Amino acid sequence: MLLEVENLSTEFRTRSRTVRAVDDVSFTVAEGETVAVVGESGSGKSVTALSIMGLVQAPAGRVTGGSIRFEGEDLLSVKDPRRIRGSRVAMVFQDPMSSLNPVLTIGRQLTEAMRAHRSLSREEARTRAVELLQLVGIPDAATRLRSYPHQFSGGMRQRVMIAMGLSCDPALILADEITTALDVTIQAQILEVLDRVRTELGTAVLLITHDLGVVARMAERVTVMYGGQIVETATTADLFAAPRMPYTWGLLASVPRLDSDRSQPLVPIEGTPPDLSQPQPGCRFAARCAFAREICRTRPPALEVVRPGHLARCWGTQEHPDGGWLRGVDGTDREALAVLADAGKVA
Numbered sequence: 449m450l451l452e453v454e455n456l457s458t459e460f461r462t463r464s465r466t467v468r469a470v471d472d473v474s475f476t477v478a479e480g481e482t483v484a485v486v487g488e489s490g491s492g493k494s495v496t497a498l499s500i501m502g503l504v505q506a507p508a509g510r511v512t513g514g515s516i517r518f519e520g521e522d523l524l525s526v527k528d529p530r531r532i533r534g535s536r537v538a539m540v541f542q543d544p545m546s547s548l549n550p551v552l553t554i555g556r557q558l559t560e561a562m563r564a565h566r567s568l569s570r571e572e573a574r575t576r577a578v579e580l581l582q583l584v585g586i587p588d589a590a591t592r593l594r595s596y597p598h599q600f601s602g603g604m605r606q607r608v609m610i611a612m613g614l615s616c617d618p619a620l621i622l623a624d625e626i627t628t629a630l631d632v633t634i635q636a637q638i639l640e641v642l643d644r645v646r647t648e649l650g651t652a653v654l655l656i657t658h659d660l661g662v663v664a665r666m667a668e669r670v671t672v673m674y675g676g677q678i679v680e681t682a683t684t685a686d687l688f689a690a691p692r693m694p695y696t697w698g699l700l701a702s703v704p705r706l707d708s709d710r711s712q713p714l715v716p717i718e719g720t721p722p723d724l725s726q727p728q729p730g731c732r733f734a735a736r737c738a739f740a741r742e743i744c745r746t747r748p749p750a751l752e753v754v755r756p757g758h759l760a761r762c763w764g765t766q767e768h769p770d771g772g773w774l775r776g777v778d779g780t781d782r783e784a785l786a787v788l789a790d791a792g793k794v795a
């Protein structure tokens with residue numbers, strides 16, 4: 449297995465409170481696989497990725513438990529994590545402008561990243577930089593090496609960021625909301641770039657997104673996060689066809705129509721996410737769940753297997769694993785299938 453995250457917990461402490469942003473999270477990514485982590489704002493998606501990258505800033509933030517194994521090495525205890533992070537694992541963020549240096553040319557930034565991690569001559573690095581810019585679809589790549597970040601459009605900058613991420617030849621890319629700030633046409637182009645990267649380089653992708661359309665189009669498996677925990681995980685086809693947790697059901701029901709603006713934050717279900725600094729006696733979703741009963745408010749459900757490869761954290765599902773009790777929520781099946789059809793996954 450390429451990446452194995454096991455029982456990961458990450459906390460932020462201030463003088464008055466402790467927020468457990470990631471709570472006992474476990475998942476894997478195989479070589480060449482694309483796994484999506486989905487959930488609304490504040491669910492812990494980004495902090496999971498930042499924990500993998502070693503970018504949670506002490507002293508306020510700290511990984512407090514669990515392990516992160518990458519290519520067999522424990523990233524939390526390895527002596528020289530930079531050897532792996534930033535080279536074998538690369539992260540691409542939502543806002544390229546904050547990750548690119550405005551006063552250095554794209555060529556300089558690409559080749560410096562490459563030469564820092566791999567022993568390439570200046571000329572070799574330049575040749576590779578041109579190849580990477582071509583791979584991500586930047587026309588006239590050799591000339592564009594001399595351009596500065598502000599001379600690129602938003603979509604082109606995101607392509608440059610992907611090229612930067614690829615410059616060290618990573619086995620895994622963590623892509624955090626990389627299409628969120630872009631308009632729909634450009635979003636589609638960036639997803640095509642990621643597709644090309646996967647096919648041509650075989651890079652695995654951990655795709656963090658709130659957009660289920662992106663999930664359907666790109667991911668083989670999905671993990672749904674809520675309140676810092678994993679609440680459901682399954683193959684993409686399985687999750688869309690037969691969600692087992694009411695939160696996932698709500699997410700699917702709220703999938704924006706194809707002609708709507710997908711850059712809007714996902715606010716699918718009435719109510720607000722739980723306060724992660726307060727202990728929760730029962731299911732974290734209970735306060736917003738149309739199906740909640742007494743047990744849901746008093747005892748936390750465990751993440752249990754509902755069928756092979758499909759896990760859900762829900763008392764209802766544990767009692768009725770066929771999911772029949774969830775049926776009847778208007779229109780959800782149709783909407784979910786429309787998204788899958790849009791992504792070319794079903795006829």
Ligand SMILES: Nc1ncnc2c1ncn2[C@@H]1O[C@H](COP(=O)(O)OP(=O)(O)OP(=O)(O)O)[C@@H](O)[C@H]1O
Nearest residue numbers: 460467469487488489490491492493494495496724
């Ligand atoms: N530096 C920080 N200090 C304190 N709390 C933080 C910090 N970073 C994140 N958190 C908290 O951790 C929780 C999870 O945040 P995270 O950014 O992972 O959510 P997310 O699902 O990625 O949402 P978004 O899409 O808005 O980034 C939130 O409650 C957030 O307030």
